[in-house]
Amino acid sequence: MADSDKQCCDHLAIEPAVREDATARLRSIRGHVDGVLRMLERDDVYCVDALKQIKAVQGALAKTGDLILRGHLKHHVVTAxxxxxxxxxxxxxMDVLKYR
Amino acid sequence: MADSDKQCCDHLAIEPAVREDATARLRSIRGHVDGVLRMLERDDVYCVDALKQIKAVQGALAKTGDLILRGHLKHHVVTAxxxxxxxxxxxxxMDVLKYR
Amino acid sequence: MADSDKQCCDHLAIEPAVREDATARLRSIRGHVDGVLRMLERDDVYCVDALKQIKAVQGALAKTGDLILRGHLKHHVVTAxxxxxxxxxxxxxMDVLKYR
Amino acid sequence: MADSDKQCCDHLAIEPAVREDATARLRSIRGHVDGVLRMLERDDVYCVDALKQIKAVQGALAKTGDLILRGHLKHHVVTAxxxxxxxxxxxxxMDVLKYR
Incomplete structure (x- = not known):
């Protein structure tokens, strides 16, 4: 059973190209979060400016998630x-997608 | 080509049980929308009460969409x-799921 | 206390123009839901076509909610x-907006 | 006009307590993003595990946004x-909230 589990995981690992793309996007997202943190160091930062930046980070995360989801559908779900x-x-x- | 298209559509029709469940939920959603319309006939209706009802309808629609999505994954995507x-x-x- | 409550409700009723606009949109949404129900009467309806229609109804509901929210902010929240x-x-x- | 702008910005700066809370949450979010990046260094990472982590980061960002939004409503919008x-x-x- 441990062997068949490993077999399963070998097959279902994320595609290298998707992994690289997602990594590049998440590094950019980390930099964006750092930017919001620096913005919040100023005591005159305006709420709506912070909200806009958080919304932009959420959009970038959603695109990264879509990229991984597309890879998962294409490489693992269609062959299930x-x-x-x-x-x-x-x-x-469905556990990941619901209430999205 | 017309024949193979038809063949495709025959295979990919929604499952009868999913269709029945989605139909029952959409009838209930239509009744809920009628209820919001009746609420809006009163000139003293409060904005937040209307917003709560709209949010409830959105939740019911999301569940109906999840039901159809689960059926699509289970009956059509895993065999693609x-x-x-x-x-x-x-x-x-992905066109339906992205930016969700 | 009953009097001050009534006073409050008189002030915070939805604006007539917003109520009319929201009513027209919800009537259109009800018609759209009827359209999805008719679509689901066919036993060869394709899952993704139903999902696209549900997504369109959700978009129309979100716009109706935004309309009421804007009116609430403009007429009630800024004077709170x-x-x-x-x-x-x-x-x-916040109870209505959170997890949105 | 530059003076009145500054006056406006002085009044509408984020509350110190909200700024501290948002900063602490964003530091935690940055750590979470680092964790997803480390996860993606492994060539056997499973798509759904990455999707779950991204969804968790999105939830944490949404809570941070809600915190700032609540502060903005409470300290700036109700006095507009x-x-x-x-x-x-x-x-x-509305520009920040719509399509949310």
Whole structure:
């Protein structure tokens, strides 16, 4: 069972190209969060300016999530019936997608 | 090509049980929208009460969408590689899911 | 106390122009929901077509909510300090806005 | 006009307590983003695990935004009519809130 689990994980690892793209985007997001933190060091920062920056970070995170989701659908979900793990893969995906 | 298209559509029709469940939920949502309309006939209706009702309708619609999405993943997406239409099915699904 | 409550409600009723606009939009939304229900009567309806329609209805509801929210901010929230009900008005508004 | 602008900004700066709370939350969010970046260094990371982490960061950002929004409503929006800048404050707030 440990072996079949490993087999499963080997197959379902994130695609290298998606991983690189997501990493680059998350580094940029970290820099953006640093920018909001520096903005908040000033005692005259205006609430709406901070809200706009947080909204921009949320948009960048949503795009990163969409990128990983697209890769997951393309490389793992469309082949789930062939592997026989379709019930598990749909249940865990809906858990992430619902209430989104 | 018209034949293969029809073949495709036959395979990818919504599951009867999902269709029935979604129909029942949408009828309830229509009744809820009627209720908000009746609420708005009163000239003393309070904004926040209307906003709460709209938020409740949005929640009910989101659950109906999740139900159809789960059925689509379970019955159509997990078998896409076997049918050979995985690129098309992922592209159209991401179009619905992104910016959600 | 009953009198001051009534006074409060008189002041905070939705603006007539906003109420008319929201009513027209919700009637259109009800028609859209009827359209999705008719779509679901066909046994060959495709999941993604239903999802697209539900997403469109959600967008129309969000715009209706934004319209009422703008009216509430403009006519009731910006004057809350003068009336002295700012704590209550902020608490109830955040309850509707959070997790949005 | 430059003077009245400055006057305006002095009044509308973020509250110190909100600024401290938002700063602490954003530092935690930066740490969380670092954690996702470390997760993505492994070539066997699973898409859904990355998606769950991104969703958690989005939830933390949303709470930080709600905190700043509540402070803005409480300290700046409810007094806008007294200051006479209600049109501007509602317009810029709706710009941040819409499509949320």
């Amino acid at each position: 019936h062939e592997r026989g793990d379709e019930d598990a893969i749909v249940a865990e995906l | 590689h076997e049918r050979g239409d995985e690129d098309a099915i992922v592209a159209e699904l | 300090h003068e009336r002295g009900d700012e704590d209550a008005i902020v608490a109830e508004l | 009519h007294e200051r006479g800048d209600e049109d501007a404050i509602v317009a810029e707030l």
